[in-house]
Amino acid sequence: MKSSKYISILCMGGLLSLASCTDGFESDNKINGSFDDIVKEYDFQKYTTNFETIQKGIYFNYDWGEGTTWPWQTFQNLNHDMFAGYFHDFASKFCDKNTVYALEAGWTASAWNYTYNYIFPVAHKSTLITQDEAKYKHFYGATLILKVEAMHRIADTYGPIVYSKFGKNEANSVDTQEEAYKAFFNDLDKAVEALDAYLKEGGKEDGVKSINMSNCPTASRWIKFANSLRLRLAMRVSNVNKALAASEAKKALENSYGVIESSAENIQISGKGYQNPLAGVAGWGETYMGATMASVLNGYEDPRISIYYSPATLADHTEEYLGVPQGVYAKDGDPNYYQSYSFINTKTIAASTPAVLLTAAEVWLLRAEASLRGINPKSESAKQCYETGVQASFDQWGAGDASLYLASKGKPTDYINYAAGPGKDMKALITTTPDFDDAANQEEQLEKIITQKWIACWPEGMEAWTEQRRTGYPKLFKVQTNNSNGTIDTDIMIRRLPFSQDDAKKDPEQYKNLCTALGGADNGGTRLWWDTGKNNF
Incomplete structure (x- = not known):
């Protein structure tokens, strides 16, 4: 039996x-x-x-x-x-x-x-x-x-x-x-x-x-993981059920074990035979920089750009960072043209690189949004959490001191499509800057918070796309060709x-x-x- x-x-x-x-x-x-x-x-x-x-x-x-x-x-x-x-x-x-x-x-x-x-x-x-x-x-x-x-x-x-x-x-x-x-x-x-x-x-x-x-490595850290994840999900429902968001944010931030606060505590998968699959796709030559990323990181003179991506090799544009817009066909039907555009930095994302799921930077920026919405039980301002979150991302990627960046009024650049020609150029949709303006309205401050969270979540596109749909930020370039037969606007x-x-x-x-x-x-x-x-x- x-x-x-x-x-x-x-x-x-x-x-x-x-x-x-x-x-x-x-x-x-x-x-x-x-x-x-x-x-x-x-x-x-x-x-x-x-x-x-x-x-x-x-x-x-x-x-x-x-x-x-x-x-x-x-x-x-x-x-x-x-x-x-x-x-x-x-x-x-x-x-x-x-x-x-x-x-x-x-x-x-x-x-x-x-x-x-x-x-x-x-x-x-x-x-x-x-x-x-x-x-x-x-x-x-x-x-x-x-x-x-x-x-x-x-x-x-x-x-x-x-x-x-x-x-x-x-x-x-x-x-x-x-x-x-x-x-x-x-x-x-x-x-x-x-x-x-x-x-x-x-x-x-x-x-x-x-x-x-x-x-x-410890049971206490697992509780921090749970609290941080709870805060993420609390903010997710904040537009549709503020009462639920407030109660769950309170649970997350008042729990005695705390939430993730430093990059050393980032939730990331590694070991026991795990290999980062993004590195595998990069090995096939299929992970090029997106156009909105190029617009934002170039305009902000963001030091993370060289950590995330490699410079282009396109003639007359070497050492620049060039992104590929969604929904474009290659020049004259030749897909090889874009091979000279910016590629993922394979030194940053290798097979042995841990897959990051939840970071201190994200959690601080969630706290910033909670403060902005008036549902953060801690006495911390949106600006304080925002700036701490950006610095946490800089720390995570070894990008140095973020103080000058956080004072910057740089704006994203327009997109020039060298492959398709002038008719396919695009004006930048994003006008927000890295500095946090206490006098700005809530919508403007939220755009700053989510735009920085989008940069910080890289390369984890699941969370980034979800937050972009929830908030509308960052303002991504629109698809160049829409073949959805009317099902997607x-x-x-x-x-x-x-x-x-x-x-x-x-x-x-x-x-x-x-x-x-x-x-x-x-x-x-x-x-x-x-x-x-x-x-x-």
């Missing part, structure tokens, strides 16, 4: 087997959530592997049979990173797809498919294994935090998701995005409670060190990615429930719950 249990549980404990157990929407309702003590003990032997898998699956770098680079490129780089204005891949085979809003279904479904087939089931099972075991409280708390970190990215990409009712065999297991966010906050409550109890009961601070890949820009159509065919009822929860057409033009189209102070 015991051996038969061990054999049957392999489908749940082994990652590759999990893929066959979670095929499409339908399987979301068919995962058994019950474990007896023997099975729990057996599964815990697999927990180390599962914990690593979850961490590798956020900034996706798990090889399930197609390598690690291509899955991540479709998971994030050809979607979020490009729509955020960070990078552009002008390969001729890609120029007629996402860059011109002719969304490639296989790419747009990638984040959904990989997460539900390989990552979320592992996180779900790991919480079931540990939730009732006193000796596993620290693992339980850490897993919940990672689960929220992974799944808010999916909700922010698509909208409604399967989360709180995953594995419960309910007829409709879909959460609206609002329901998902409330479940995220609830899971963060549980995580902090579990980790705090673990420490107060005499648990070792370094109890998760041996399987940690997230730069959280050029001026409003892309708002989300469509659900997986393969899964829609496998479970049309679940797909219908997702679309109902979305409240609009399943295309790139439909706004998400927190995307109100304006900033409500």
Whole structure:
């Protein structure tokens, strides 16, 4: 009997087997959530592997049979990173797809498919294994935090998701995005409670060190991670539910363990065989500087420009930083023309470079926004937090002292398109400057905060694109060619990615429930719950 249990549980404990157990929407309702003590003990032997898998699956770098680079490129780089204005891949085979809003279904479904087939089931099972075991409280708390970190990215990409009712065999297991966010906050409550109890009961601070890949060597640091993540999500809902944002910001900033405050505490994935997939895509020659990045960093004379990107090699423009606009076709149909434009700095992003998920710079800038909105319980001004956040980003990248930069009134430059000619030049849309003006109105101050957060979040395009949609900042250059057949407005820009159509065919009822929860057409033009189209102070 015991051996038969061990054999049957392999489908749940082994990652590759999990893929066959979670095929499409339908399987979301068919995962058994019950474990007896023997099975729990057996599964815990697999927990180390599962914990690593979850961490590798956020900034996706798990090889399930197609390598690690291509899955991540479709998971994030050809979607979020490009729509955020960070990078552009002008390969001729890609120029007629996402860059011109002719969304490639296989790419747009990638984040959904990989997460539900390989990552979320592992996180779900790991919480079931540990939730009732006193000796596993620290693992339980850490897993919940990672689960929220992974799944808010999916909700922010698509909208409604399967989360709180995953594995419960309910007829409709879909959460609206609002329901998902409330479940995220609830899971963060549980995580902090579990980790705090673990420490107060005499648990070792370094109890998760041996399987940690997230730069959280102590239980206290995991609580800081949770608090910082809570603050991120609190600001996300601030335009649509200020009361919820205020209560969650208060929890985050008044918790005795604190939030991330220095670059040494940045949440970043490394070790145990993890390789930064952005470096892999760069190795294919497909990560060029975005046009808005060139406009902003050049205009601000930002020292991070040479850290993020390499100078162009275009004749008569060597040593300049030139970006590629979204939605452009190469000169005379020759994609090689843009190969002389600025490329990612491969010394900065190498295979061994940790994948950064959440930084002190971001957290300080979140605090700045909370102060601006009047929901920061601490006695700190928006300007104070803003300037501390910018300096934290400079510290992170080794860019030196930010004091002169923070006094600068430099403005982004107009874009000159040397490839397509004068008719394709663009006036800068951004006029805000790095200096923080106390006399400016809230909207102007918010633009400064988010523009600097956009620079600081580089190269993590998922968070950058999400914040750009939420706030409208920074003001990105519009797509040059729009082939969306009217589903995406050029001026409003892309708002989300469509659900997986393969899964829609496998479970049309679940797909219908997702679309109902979305409240609009399943295309790139439909706004998400927190995307109100304006900033409500």
